[in-house]
Amino acid sequence: MGRPITLKQTAEALCHADTFAIVAHLHPDGDALGSALALYHALNALQKHTVHVFCHDPVPEIYRFLPGSTRIRSEAQPRTTYDMAIVCDMSQLSRAGKFEPLIRSARRILQVDHHVPLERFTDLRVVDTRAAATAELAYAVIRALKVPITPEIATCLLTGIVTDTFSFKFPNTTPRTLRIASVLQAHGADLSTINEEVFETRSFSAVKLLGLALSTIQRTPDGRIAWVSVSRKTFEEAGASEDETEGIVNFARSVRGVEVAMFLRETANHKVRVSLRSRGKVNVAQIANRFGGGGHENAAGCTLETTLHEAERLLLKEVQAWMA
Ligand SMILES: [Mn+2]
Structure with missing residues (x-):
């Protein structure tokens, strides 16, 4: 061109x-x-x-x-x-x-x-x-x-x-x-x-959601991947909306030893939006691209049309394949 x-x-x-x-x-x-x-x-x-x-x-x-x-x-x-x-x-x-x-x-x-x-x-x-x-x-x-x-x-x-x-x-x-x-x-x-x-300024519901979200944190046995998931139920419990999730993924990324952090949230129309962050060599833009998304080497996102549980499973599998 x-x-x-x-x-x-x-x-x-x-x-x-x-x-x-x-x-x-x-x-x-x-x-x-x-x-x-x-x-x-x-x-x-x-x-x-x-x-x-x-x-x-x-x-x-x-x-x-x-x-x-x-x-x-x-x-x-x-x-x-x-x-x-x-x-x-x-x-x-x-x-x-x-x-x-x-x-x-x-x-x-x-x-x-x-x-x-x-x-x-x-x-x-x-x-x-x-x-x-x-x-x-x-x-x-x-x-x-x-x-x-x-x-x-x-x-x-x-x-x-x-x-x-x-x-x-x-x-x-x-x-x-x-x-x-x-x-x-x-x-x-x-x-x-x-x-x-x-x-430094959040709504009450966003802070409540942050607490509920962080209590869901999990990691792989080797500690290299950590993730946080928020279901519709959790959004409702916190009284929070989807745009009040800013920055949650960074807490998962901050865990010592974590190379890839994921934040998954169930949307109102029952899709799963995913934020990916990496520290080090893993190119999360390529991982996001596998699911139709995109972004940067260290920060990317995608949306999956499946359940929260299934999205976790698919992403983990993909991230682990990239890290192997
Ligand atoms: Mn930008």
Whole structure:
């Protein structure tokens, strides 16, 4: 498909378009929302005619502090053809949920992403798997547009970086990550407030769920795989919703000797969503891909259409095969 697109060409394509649909992936995280909203603010600064932001799911409570979060639309839209759709933090268009047709009908599509590529749906791509967060790439795009970094943009982008690096603790944090973060802080993003909002503020039901979830922890006899499972019953007991499970997988990962951690939860429509984390050599993106999912080497996810118990069995078998 020809040579990779440069940031300059990306900026030109953005300048030529006048109506935009920015789409974050379903079950959004701070990186998807932060990147999408930063681009939203930047395009508004360029006085574009229409800039809409979409996400299949409502914005989780912990990300409602993001400037512009109330502008995110999750209702299906009447048929409109946008000059450009910008897809943030997703490697497959199916991750856009109900907004996939809206993206496909746009005149051009720009992909801004750092996942292992799974599907090639556009020629206009700012994709780099070495970036810790899509927010790093959104930052590069905004710089190429020569839009000033306002405190709003800085807050959105730094939230993306903080979310995906687990506050600079994951090995995806690079010198470039820290350089960008320092620029964002200098432009008005408040690092301690972001950490407080994303990691240190939970609802009562989320903490209750955390306790119930952690009591289910199991590990293999060799201690290299640990997992936590949450059934519908447990969600009901805690009075918690599916978007209140953020970070639970990291507790399983933190157990000494664990190389692969899994977090399984039963969804309302009786599927099983799985988060995978690894420490060391195991590439969990490849494991997730076996089940139709994807992600990064050390953090990935997938959804299985089966029971919780069967999902545990299938995943364990797959992870053990990869570790053998
Ligand atoms: Mn991301």
